[in-house]
Amino acid sequence: MFSIPTFIDSFGPLAWAARYTLLVSGLGIALGLVIGALVCAAALSPSKALRRVAAIWVSFLRGVPLLVQLLLMYYLLPVVGINVPAVAAAVISVGICASAYISEIWRGAISALPRGQSEAAVAIGMSARTIWGRIILPQAVVMSLPALINELILLVKASSLVSVVGILEITRASQAQAATTFRPLEVYLAAACIYLAINLCLAGIGRWLEHRTAV
Amino acid sequence: MDMDVLQQYAPMLLRGFGITIFCWLVGTVLGMALGLLIALAQRYGSKPVRWLLQIYIEIIRGTPFLVQLFVLYYGGPLIGLRLDALPAGLLGLTIYGSPYFAEIFRSGFNAVPIGQIEAARAIGMTEPVIIRRLLLPLGLVSALPALVNFSIILTKETVILSIITVPELMYQVSRMSTETFRYLEANLVLALFFWGLVEAISRLGRRVETRITKHLIERV
Numbered sequence: 001m002f003s004i005p006t007f008i009d010s011f012g013p014l015a016w017a018a019r020y021t022l023l024v025s026g027l028g029i030a031l032g033l034v035i036g037a038l039v040c041a042a043a044l045s046p047s048k049a050l051r052r053v054a055a056i057w058v059s060f061l062r063g064v065p066l067l068v069q070l071l072l073m074y075y076l077l078p079v080v081g082i083n084v085p086a087v088a089a090a091v092i093s094v095g096i097c098a099s100a101y102i103s104e105i106w107r108g109a110i111s112a113l114p115r116g117q118s119e120a121a122v123a124i125g126m127s128a129r130t131i132w133g134r135i136i137l138p139q140a141v142v143m144s145l146p147a148l149i150n151e152l153i154l155l156v157k158a159s160s161l162v163s164v165v166g167i168l169e170i171t172r173a174s175q176a177q178a179a180t181t182f183r184p185l186e187v188y189l190a191a192a193c194i195y196l197a198i199n200l201c202l203a204g205i206g207r208w209l210e211h212r213t214a215v
Numbered sequence: 216m217d218m219d220v221l222q223q224y225a226p227m228l229l230r231g232f233g234i235t236i237f238c239w240l241v242g243t244v245l246g247m248a249l250g251l252l253i254a255l256a257q258r259y260g261s262k263p264v265r266w267l268l269q270i271y272i273e274i275i276r277g278t279p280f281l282v283q284l285f286v287l288y289y290g291g292p293l294i295g296l297r298l299d300a301l302p303a304g305l306l307g308l309t310i311y312g313s314p315y316f317a318e319i320f321r322s323g324f325n326a327v328p329i330g331q332i333e334a335a336r337a338i339g340m341t342e343p344v345i346i347r348r349l350l351l352p353l354g355l356v357s358a359l360p361a362l363v364n365f366s367i368i369l370t371k372e373t374v375i376l377s378i379i380t381v382p383e384l385m386y387q388v389s390r391m392s393t394e395t396f397r398y399l400e401a402n403l404v405l406a407l408f409f410w411g412l413v414e415a416i417s418r419l420g421r422r423v424e425t426r427i428t429k430h431l432i433e434r435v
Binding site for chain 1: 273277278280281282283285286289290291293294371372374375377378385398399402403405406409410411412414
């Protein structure tokens with residue numbers, strides 16, 4: 001029989017553990033935005049070598065499962081002399097993985113802008129810096145907002161995998177809770193409800209942003 | 216990575232690779248079939264059916280695959296659903312993929328010009344015939360790139376099955392690294408292997424996509 005009290009009682013500890021889910025996803029996307037911008041710049045640069053590096057970066061990260069990347073990072077960091085807590089390793093891993101997708105989102109947004117705009121800016125004597133800062137980037141950021149929110153939703157779901165390296169986020173907390181209550185169905189359904197609530201909120205924010213920034 | 220170690224564990228890794236491919240194929244085929252049924256039910260079903268299916272799609276797309284697997288594998292016995300790891304994994308992959316496939320099919324069906332469907336009705340075609348002769352072939356042509364794309368994504372999702380002890384490649388590599396203490400090398404080999412596999416499947420997928428599109432257009 002499904003136990004409603006167990007289901008309701010599970011929400012407290014799981015909601016508390018959600019802070020790690022949000023931390024890993026939030027910092028992961030922030031890191032992904034920074035690295036993604038660099039990869040995007042490399043992909044759009046005149047240098048063939050840089051474009052090649054960016055292409056390999058994106059291809060590798062999009063071709064390897066996040067779980068494998070996570071374990072790779074977890075074992076690689078100590079080898080190269082970087083001893084960081086598991087949470088930091090997870091954030092780095094999630095951020096690096098997100099950077100591949102984010103760089104493609106930005107590349108798509110920049111490529112979608114009419115060439116005439118930057119040509120007109122060059123014609124009236126604007127410098128490359130001004131063109132990027134005043135014309136291309138503001139429009140590209142607005143255009144890519146819905147896709148970036150979507151990426152954040154995907155990251156929230158992907159963050160469940162960091163439970164494998166022992167971080168007490170929602171999934172890990174639900175495993176512990178299921179082990180103590182012997183009611184896995186109720187506990188995991190409560191975890192699913194929390195993930196769903198977070199993602200529905202994010203989707204709502206995404207729709208609101210899309211509406212606000214609509215040209 | 217020591218080649219002797221790889222040689223020693225080769226049979227185990229090959230078995231794991233076979234199970235990975237098997238899980239991916241079964242998950243993709245069944246997920247696609249279920250997704251197609253959902254898309255058709257959303258198109259032709261009554262309002263409550265459409266509403267229920269939309270809730271199902273939102274729930275599955277809004278929750279992590281790992282949590283869905285846990286609900287199925289650990290929570291299933293509480294409602295009389297006792298499954299071994301492999302069947303639970305296959306069912307999990309099918310359920311996880313179905314709403315994504317359903318949405319792809321739905322957008323494919325919506326891309327079929329309404330005028331063609333109205334013309335088919337005007338010449339007396341029944342709805343099942345319209346589905347078989349018009350909606351499915353034309354809808355598939357539009358949906359094919361996205362279907363291939365999501366099938367490739369499912370390849371990567373199979374590694375999550377190792378967490379519920381499905382003996383696929385990731386599980387076997389984890390076993391090997393635990394026994395040899397070569398965690399970094401084992402995961403690096405696995406990463407390179409998956410990269411190659413996904414690239415190969417992507418290329419194969421594009422070829423299959425071109426062929427099927429050609430065949431469907433000729434049929435219509």
